[in-house]
Amino acid sequence: MSKKNENPVREPSTWESFYRGGEVESLPWYYPGLDPDFDAELDSRGVRSGEALDLCTGPGTQAAALAERGLSVTATDISRSAIRKAARLATERGLTIVFRQNDIMDNRLEQIFDFVIDRGCYHVFAFEQRQKYVAIVAGLLKPGGILLLKCFSNREGRRDGPQRIAPAEIKRLFSLEFEVESIRHTVFQSASDGPEPKALFSILKKRER
Numbered sequence: 001m002s003k004k005n006e007n008p009v010r011e012p013s014t015w016e017s018f019y020r021g022g023e024v025e026s027l028p029w030y031y032p033g034l035d036p037d038f039d040a041e042l043d044s045r046g047v048r049s050g051e052a053l054d055l056c057t058g059p060g061t062q063a064a065a066l067a068e069r070g071l072s073v074t075a076t077d078i079s080r081s082a083i084r085k086a087a088r089l090a091t092e093r094g095l096t097i098v099f100r101q102n103d104i105m106d107n108r109l110e111q112i113f114d115f116v117i118d119r120g121c122y123h124v125f126a127f128e129q130r131q132k133y134v135a136i137v138a139g140l141l142k143p144g145g146i147l148l149l150k151c152f153s154n155r156e157g158r159r160d161g162p163q164r165i166a167p168a169e170i171k172r173l174f175s176l177e178f179e180v181e182s183i184r185h186t187v188f189q190s191a192s193d194g195p196e197p198k199a200l201f202s203i204l205k206k207r208e209r
């Protein structure tokens, strides 16, 4: 758990270039339905309503699935083109979702939520930014609100891509603001062929104080 051995962090313009051209379906993180780990967790909690923020929504598939589940969804991303394409998906499916272009490191959202969903956002940031992320996301949740966080794990062997996160980091960085309900090893289920990246799935409850 240190700044050593971290992968390079992408510039905001790089994220925009992923979405400006081409089909979102070809992006490595694209998953058409709700991520199975999020789906199972929300099922086990009986969640069919509430206010949810899909942080770093990208193609918007997670936001759309959450809205179809019955939640009131706000979806944000740093990339304007991602937001444009995600909004188009929502329109095609007849869903009402609030979309905002927003850099989470310079957050301009004022609302607070029952749930924050992070599929592949936390792990794009350098260690110092991840420390900042914890305080920002805690500020976006109601007391007792839930953060579902899925990121690359330190068991993933390939070298490139996002940062690798160890369970010890989650415990250390989040424990002040959150109760760490669980941290589980899983994979990023993929819509395409090829090995599925090893992942950590964490359930974090904002402290009530």
Ligand SMILES: C[S@@+](CC[C@H](N)C(=O)[O-])C[C@H]1O[C@@H](n2cnc3c(N)ncnc32)[C@H](O)[C@@H]1O
Pocket: 015, 016, 029, 030, 031, 055, 056, 057, 058, 059, 060, 061, 062, 076, 077, 078, 079, 082, 102, 103, 104, 105, 118, 119, 120, 121, 124
């Ligand atoms: C790995 S993708 C995951 C996208 C989406 N959550 C999904 O599962 O399909 C990471 C996303 O984070 C967005 N992103 C990167 N830095 C960001 C920032 N500072 N603020 C908001 N979004 C950011 C990127 O544009 C990209 O869409």
